[in-house]
Amino acid sequence: MIGAIGVVFGDIGTSPLYAMKESFIGPHPLAVDPLHIFGVLSLIFWSLMLIVTVKYVFVAMRADNRGEGGSFALLALISSHLDERRKAVLLVLGVLAAALFYGDAMLTPAISVLSAVEGLTIVEARLEPLVLPIAVLILLGLFFIQSRGTARVGALFGPIVMVYFVVLAVLGVVNIAAQPQILGIFNPLWAVEFFQNDPKLAFLAMGSVFLAVTGAETLYADMGHFGRKAIGISWLVLVFPCLMLNYMGQGALLLGNPAAVENPFYLMAPEWARLPLIGLATCATIIASQAVITGAFSVTHQAIQLGFLPRFKILHTSEKSAGQIYMPAINWGLLIMVLVLVLGFGESTRLASAYGISVVGTMLITTAMLAFLLFKVWRWNRWAATAMIALFALVDIAFFLSNIAKIADGGWVPLLVAGVIFTVLTTWAKGRGVLRAHLAADSIPLEVFVKSTAASVHRVKGTSVFLSAAKEGVPAALLHNLKHNQVLHENVVLLTVAVAETPRVEAASRLEVHEVGRGFTRVILHYGFTEEIDIPRDLAAISKQGVALDPMRTSYFLGRQKLIAAKEVAGMALWREHLFAWLLKASESAMDYYRLPANRVVELGSQLRI
Structure with missing residues (x-):
């Protein structure tokens, strides 16, 4: 469980740094009043409940392929039960999900580290010119140490992230105590009232609310490393409660001080604690970035093995663990793209406009693959399976449509990257087939x-x-x-x-x-x-x-x-x-x-x- 907390939940755990802020001062600003505060928080709670808890922890994580999870594992689990036509459709979906993952792998380190370092401007506004250089130095250091392996550093991940989650909860409880009425956000009627009051603005706000659930795919993808039980219990007992306490604490702060919307995460803390909180949050974002980079190595290795990518140089960084690998080409390619994003967008608010669309695309594909699983492999009761998939699809489609509005503001970047990678994956797979056919003809x-x-x-x-x-x-x-x-x-x-x-x-x-x-x-x-x-x-x-x-x-x-x-x-x-x-x-x-x-x-x- 400690290992899972350190690696699996780093991405979703750093969402409080920017999710609430972007919901109110992002591309589609909201008035900082009780209706919108309660409405946004209600959407965040029910999104985490339906997407992470129900879809991933209770359903998707039961779909293990000999203990492994993720798009390729799910694809392999289902494909043997389908005819060739449906198998081909599913194959395209699985490859597309892998391509979208790389868009997420670029954006997670960029937005996480940048949003953490931006806390310096809360401590001292004159430090703003240093934000970009410090973020770039942290990212350079992170990618340069990859060749040394992460086994030793990984041992520290769990305790650090556990401390981080406990701090999230403590900050939340302190602020909730000042505004206990914030506990009412569990009532879904607040979300309904938000939509009734201004349907268009509420729909657009879902694009920012979705930032709270980015990282949910990691729970399923990393199941092979830590097991379904450890990840599920960690989420239900520690991570989910701590996240919600922090979100509610930010909402309570905004009820009493609407001006704190410029950065509610850091302004929750007393002035003396903000600098240590910046250090802790930066450590958490580095860990979240490390998990994504390691995930990129793993996904690339699986794609090579399954015949979707050419062979890349693979270095083994641990004599004890076969899974500890380093791929120079992927590492430096990711670093270049992350630096381009950080320097090109300049601040986390602008990066948030690009973030999310690749993640929600992957979630939609997972829902489609789960539909095949429930109907063709597990053979659930038709009415129960239809109701379950319809609920997941409704939520995913709503978030997908709201994220489409981000395309013009930067969402085109991960889509372009995913398109290029999808072309490479399919070209290599098709080319191998053509090459083998030519060789077989002469054999x-x-x-x-x-x-x-x-x-x-x-x-x-x-x-x-x-x-x-x-x-x-x-x-x-x-x-x-x-x-x-x-x-x-x-x-x-x-x-x-x-x-x-x-x-x-x-x-x-x-x-x-x-x-x-x-x-x-x-x-x-x-x-x-x-x-x-x-x-x-x-x-x-x-x-x-x-x-x-x-x-x-x-x-x-x-x-x-x-x-x-x-x-x-x-x-x-x-x-x-x-x-x-x-x-x-x-x-x-x-x-x-x-x-x-x-x-x-x-x-x-x-x-x-x-």
């Missing part, structure tokens, strides 16, 4: 090759391992090697790495071996989409099945294709072929990705027109 059946060639070619001592994407036919690398060197090793292993639609594969099912004869063996290594691939380690088990695999006498042969985009060859649009060819060229070497020994690898290149 020779393995049995025919063994009978016609193996007996007549000179055999040398040792073992050769040829990596092949296909589970059938002869790998192109083997044909090229035979063409140029005119020899074969006495033991030839044709190896395919197969990634399953499950997070993990049982150790007993890892290795699949098929004897072909005349020294040829076809091997398939099975992995889950969250697992690390280590071919030398896992292939060593074939020694028990009679295949000699002496590390010093085993050579690994890899095929590397240079693609030439061509109009006359059927495949994809020409611009997508160029994009796929560039992605293939830029991808990490299979040698490093599969942890092959550098001094035992031979790469054989060829050209292919697509």
Whole structure:
């Protein structure tokens, strides 16, 4: 539970820094009077109750794929129960959810750190010119330490965030005591009256109210790390009560002092406590940002394993935990985008206009996927499932429509990023299919090759391992090697790495071996989409099945294709072929990705027109 509090709730826990403020002084200002204060707080409470508590804690988190959560895990859980047409629709939704996640991953560090540092202007207005430089320095430090790993720092996350939540609650209780009537916000009629009084303004205000629930997706995505029980209990017992006490405390402050709307979070605290509160809030925002960055590494790794992205360089920062990884390309790409957002928007109020639309898009997709789950997999009672999905869809659509108003004020930024990433994901997946089809068309059946060639070619001592994407036919690398060197090793292993639609594969099912004869063996290594691939380690088990695999006498042969985009060859649009060819060229070497020994690898290149 302490670990979950430190990592999972960092994003949603920092929402009080800006959610109430943006609801009143954001793009669509509200009068700071009892009607609007009670109305906004009632919307926040019922949004947290319906979206986080009911949708995610009580329903979505029951949809675990062998303990794992998140868009890809949910996609894999459902896809096996659908026909090809529905599976294709669901696949597009899952990929789109992953693309939208990156928009959230950019905005969370930017708005969280900036809103925390802006508290300095409450302590001393003359410090305003220092806000941007300090925020930039904090973000630079955060991204630069990623390569060192987060294991040691992560041990401090839970206690710090727990202290932060306790401080949120204490500040809230102190201010509620001065205005106890604020407890009336639990009555949903306040939200109804807000809409009756000014439907248009109330609808637009929902775009800012939604900031209070950003981070809810993290509860489900991080379920594999901490478990459903730890996350659910932490939310119900500690996080939700502390958040609501703080929101109500901010509302109580505004009832007595409407001028405090410029920054109700920091003005709740007595003057002597504001500077320490800034330090604590900054620590909390750094932790929230760290969780999002780590999440970006995890989502990217899953996308690579499932065939939606080319191989990226992955460094393992912990000898004890396989999940502790660092991806330089993702880290520096995120840093550049975060700095562009911070320097481009300049203040958290303007950033809030861009924040939320990618998150609510992901939530809508989760609702659609849950609909498939309830009806096709769990087979709930039709009326109960319809009522549940209708409630989730109504809330999500209302927030989605209200967030559309943000597009012109900056909401286009995460949508543009998501669009670019969606194009990359789908182009790579489509390109891999086209490439495999071309290679398969030129392939020779393995049995025919063994009978016609193996007996007549000179055999040398040792073992050769040829990596092949296909589970059938002869790998192109083997044909090229035979063409140029005119020899074969006495033991030839044709190896395919197969990634399953499950997070993990049982150790007993890892290795699949098929004897072909005349020294040829076809091997398939099975992995889950969250697992690390280590071919030398896992292939060593074939020694028990009679295949000699002496590390010093085993050579690994890899095929590397240079693609030439061509109009006359059927495949994809020409611009997508160029994009796929560039992605293939830029991808990490299979040698490093599969942890092959550098001094035992031979790469054989060829050209292919697509």
